[in-house]
Amino acid sequence: xxxxxxxVRFLSSSKGQTTLIAIGIAIxxxxxxxxxxxxxxxxxxxxxxxxxxxxxxxxxxxxxxxTIGNWGNLVTTxxxxxxxxxxxxxxxxxxxxxxxxxxxxxxxxxxxxxxNDKIYRINSAIYQGVRPGKGQVLIGKDLxxxxxxxxxxxxxxxxxxxxxxxxxxxxxxxxxxSNINMAWLITDLDTARSVFGYxxxxxxxxxxxxxxxxxxxxAKKVTAALNDPHLKVVNWKDQNKALLSGLQAxxxxxxxxxxxxxxxxxxTIASILAITVLQKxxxxxxxxxxxxxxxxxxxxFLFQGSLLGLIGSVLGxxxxxxxxxxxxxxxxxxxxxxxxxxxxLFESWVIxxxxxxxxxxxxxxxxxxxxxxxxxxxx
Numbered sequence: 001x002x003x004x005x006x007x008v009r010f011l012s013s014s015k016g017q018t019t020l021i022a023i024g025i026a027i028x029x030x031x032x033x034x035x036x037x038x039x040x041x042x043x044x045x046x047x048x049x050x051x052x053x054x055x056x057x058x059x060x061x062x063x064x065x066x067t068i069g070n071w072g073n074l075v076t077t078x079x080x081x082x083x084x085x086x087x088x089x090x091x092x093x094x095x096x097x098x099x100x101x102x103x104x105x106x107x108x109x110x111x112x113x114x115x116n117d118k119i120y121r122i123n124s125a126i127y128q129g130v131r132p133g134k135g136q137v138l139i140g141k142d143l144x145x146x147x148x149x150x151x152x153x154x155x156x157x158x159x160x161x162x163x164x165x166x167x168x169x170x171x172x173x174x175x176x177x178s179n180i181n182m183a184w185l186i187t188d189l190d191t192a193r194s195v196f197g198y199x200x201x202x203x204x205x206x207x208x209x210x211x212x213x214x215x216x217x218x219a220k221k222v223t224a225a226l227n228d229p230h231l232k233v234v235n236w237k238d239q240n241k242a243l244l245s246g247l248q249a250x251x252x253x254x255x256x257x258x259x260x261x262x263x264x265x266x267x268t269i270a271s272i273l274a275i276t277v278l279q280k281x282x283x284x285x286x287x288x289x290x291x292x293x294x295x296x297x298x299x300x301f302l303f304q305g306s307l308l309g310l311i312g313s314v315l316g317x318x319x320x321x322x323x324x325x326x327x328x329x330x331x332x333x334x335x336x337x338x339x340x341x342x343x344x345l346f347e348s349w350v351i352x353x354x355x356x357x358x359x360x361x362x363x364x365x366x367x368x369x370x371x372x373x374x375x376x377x378x379x
Contacts, residue, residue, distance in 0.1 A: 003296045007307060029315075033317050033321060034324050035258065036258060055206035055207055057215055058205070058234050059074070063230055067202065075089065086118035086207065088115040089205050091109075093195075094107055104143065109186050111188065111189065130171050139185055155168075155185075157185070308356055309359075313356070
């Protein structure tokens, strides 16, 4: 095609101007990528800190009796709900952990650790010892420090019913949340049932979903599938409305900033190409006199916009990611972890390309309207 070749020739004939435009686009896109990726990384970190080691949806009893019977059928039902990726059950109840003359309030959590590891990732959180078996318990880092415990120590657990049980400490975990590390005693289901005198019952069913942001809609499906007024289904979004509001505000501000950046890119390219039409008007007039069609004359500037957008957007994405990596690397002590969303980068590239091509419409229309006779006469 003639138009692409002419577009490349026009750009290469003004290398300095073309370079400046490409650098301008690259800087604008790099800011967009930097801000967008930074906010994505912040949101990912906040979300991981909040629900990284916790269920997205929890099913509990809606009655005064906090236990759930016939739970096997319930588990089978919720596993069939679309979007659910992990299901586990637990037996929880309050107690006191006693060692020597010290007594601390704790929450004993009896977990199906093999299945539950997909939710709490207990196995990876154990930094000393092993996961608990029958009559054993894991305690958190903060409680270990407070009690001065070591593996193999015996911990006495007192319940509200007045019963006492001796449990052996099999190891220690760190879930990176001080309140949890201080309060949870993690054991298996059978040990928890034995401590509290429960039969084959549980106190909750915990679920994780593929996309945490769809937890509310999946929770509605779970409620409909269970169809039991004696059960209560809650999701993390309802329990963390303030956090969710903050994440949405971050996304809105990011979108606004990126919108202004794209507008500036469109205006910059359109302005420069409009000047180029005037600069190249004589050449365009000659080409039209030689038989080039108005359509092809217009396409020259659309291709120029696309080429500038391609070069600038690729450079901008590389520069933006590089700036963010440097920022995180040299910001010593920063808890921020880089989370690159390749879909976001691809979307940024597509938007930049579309915007750059769109920016060529005005100069393209001006080019199509040039009369070769008038241009040559005035030239």
